[in-house]
Amino acid sequence: MPNCPMCEKPVYFAEKKTSLGRDWHRGCLRCNRCNKVLNSGQHAEHEGKPYCNMPCYSALFGPKGFGHGGTESHCY
Template identity: 50%
Template sequence: MPNLGGGAKCAACEKTAYHAEEIQCNGRSFHKTCFICMSCRKGLDSTTVAAHESEIYCKSCYGKKYGPKGYGYGQGAGALSSDPPRHTGLQPQESKPRPASSNPSENKSSQKFGCSDRCPRCSKAVYAAEKVMGAGKPWHKTCFRCALCGKSLESTNVTDKDGELYCKVCYAKNFGPKGFGLGNAAMLD
């Protein structure tokens, strides 16, 4: 019997989805109430849907199921994948050889993860989670201290001279103006 109502079959429940209640995704029709994530059952819309072949997911569940796996991808070490890599049909690109580093303290993990920022105080790699900028250079949060007194610095109390960091007190004592009325007694002969 022909469908006289003008609707299409819902891809989820296989009942007729009439135009007023129809949502289309990947060339398939859904009822508004059937347009839900296949994993968590959360309602979807055009901005939150992620389709994979004939399945629909919210972006979060799609990422967990089909996205990159492992530590550093927002899932923690508990989601490390032991699945063999899927063949995508793409050929690996030939990479250009990296020039040898003149810094002997450069370790293999910084080469592996593409980190090029080095802390001026300890010369170790500075990663985004621990980076603080000062004097135009990246520093570890733990190395972001006054060179003289060792006080931990913040953007409100940091000063720099010749690439080194100082608290405002040490900077004023060592590099500030000197003379009568500036906190130092003037020597009179």
């Protein structure tokens, strides 16, 4: 039986969510920044940790600068 990556307790079949190639408890699959409960396949990951697609992942790892894309976003 696999252990949850967050709490390291056994994950039983009836309570598991599979994401990032591992099995999680439903309440343990949370954003690493804002702690929001996530759904399988509806989030991003960075270095094996789950993040909300918006705004957490974008704010931490997205493009930097004014406008977040387009001609005005370049940092000089």
